[in-house]
Amino acid sequence: MDVRHLELLRELSVRGSVTEVARATHRTPSAVSQQLRAAQRELGTPLVEPAGRGLRLTPAGHVLAGGGEDVARVVAQVQARWDAFRGHLSGTVAVAGLPSAATYLLPRTFAALEGTEIDLVFTDEDVAESAYADLVVEHDIVIAHSLTQLAPAGTERLFAVELLREPLDVALSAEHPLAARADVRPEDLVDQEWIGVPIGFPFDTVRLAVEAATGKRIRVVQRMRDNRLIEALVAASAKVAVLPRFTSPQGNDVVLRPLRGISTARHIFAVMRPDRAERLAVRHVLAALRGAAEEATRDRAATPAADAHT
Amino acid sequence: MDVRHLELLRELSVRGSVTEVARATHRTPSAVSQQLRAAQRELGTPLVEPAGRGLRLTPAGHVLAGGGEDVARVVAQVQARWDAFRGHLSGTVAVAGLPSAATYLLPRTFAALEGTEIDLVFTDEDVAESAYADLVVEHDIVIAHSLTQLAPAGTERLFAVELLREPLDVALSAEHPLAARADVRPEDLVDQEWIGVPIGFPFDTVRLAVEAATGKRIRVVQRMRDNRLIEALVAASAKVAVLPRFTSPQGNDVVLRPLRGISTARHIFAVMRPDRAERLAVRHVLAALRGAAEEATRDRAATPAADAHT
């Protein structure tokens, strides 16, 4: 029962192909293939089987890959204890996630990490909800969102903590007739032209909720992801959009108004692989993120309507 | 954080010297020393320090040795799951312990293992109570005893399960005047010549209890360990001794009588290192031992006095 073989199978179960494992571990596919062969010879059972161009784990392979997961978690725990013993907040922490949440989380997080030896490397990834789970393979912490209080789809076997709940508001040009109201109702929106997000992105469910509440279809005239771009378009037109409250700037050409009668909020999660979550530096960054989330929530607790009075 | 280094430190913490580790792992001391050096270089901290002729772990070394313990336990769990998956009851299980308990446990245990692939290798070790803990380094299961319901001394960090409670009786020649009684009182014994056990062996506490109950000193004329030898001497003389009930033969020249007023029993334990206890074959042998203990208890539930009527 060689730990290296368990680790290899774990890697294979996560990455899905010999080539990917090889790339991730800085080796050639041939080397990985040979190790796999050696593992099967030693264990006396086929662990993988051909599947189309690639291959997949057999049931036996899955058993051992699960074992590799356990071993990796314990080793990470030991590493964390070791780092704590030495007072070593070592290394780099790779974080990936939503730019829209990072906008208000990252500045505070970097500030909190100031003076430590932790090197936080952030990659912004704006992908559909279901794709977040794939990011944890390459990153220590993935900042994802979900429109329910449950962790994002595909993260069932991962370690996920909710960082904060961020209301989703209706974005309007300051000159827009609805901007004079403290809040807007679903009925107010059905006649408007919407700037939506690509199908499958979480915010799209807000549109579906409005349609469900009114029984009418909404005219989505654009579908785009970048919130700054959407803001610019909203500011310069009579179109409306859905934007997260904390991210978006207050008090210039664009105003945010709560959507009355529909509970609209996104839940920001930090998602990690269990073994990565054990690392001391990762736990430290996670704590910084939670602190940043708390601050952000406190600072923006006021509704945008209240802000509008200033 | 190399798993091999953790394993090495764990081994070193258990065995205490480079030479011992080398012997246990079938390598030369030089190889072990070099690995140790490599580990220290990689981890950037001294892990061992000279202590007299040998060396001992530094605090840092102890932290990592503890981590090695955790890893070993998880790896053993994985191995057990793997064996269960394959239906493999593999390998040999090394058991050591008291011959006096093995006498009635082992025959049934071997019978229960009949037909399996498990190879049970037993070593009989009759040592003082405190030395049992050392045996788990070399054996998978150690059968030990204690005169209290608590596990034997020195097994605090080990996995221990009680197999059975075995009364301790007074052994007498069939011709001995006290043999006519159903049981004997402490006062009856103070005038007798005793065959005891070496100081530090558990049964000696029975003598101490009798002395405490009567306020008189007992004349211990011999101190020996082997129960068969003691039986032979008791049968051929007027001397008395303390013998465990299940081990000793019934209905020949020696009779056993309960000691009234003093709760005398030894508790037979199976003691294991946590990682060894995870092995499927070890768990199987342990189950067989428990079954054997249950049978033995049921078969000998009758008091020797009741037997004496037959």
Add this chain to the structure above:
DNA sequence: TCGACTCTGTAGGCTCGCTTCATGGACGTG
């Protein structure tokens, strides 16, 4: 049918870990 992609096999080189042999310090004993 061709090209792109993936896994596998072979040959060769290199690294790593082990053994052998020798050295030096620590302890106990005469």
Add this chain to the structure above:
DNA sequence: CACGTCCATGAAGCGAGCCTACAGAGTCGA
């Protein structure tokens, strides 16, 4: 205090194992 013993450590050499490079075979999509 000198000697033998025990333990750890160092240098040199060797061998197994692992990796790379390259080529071949199978699969899928255009």
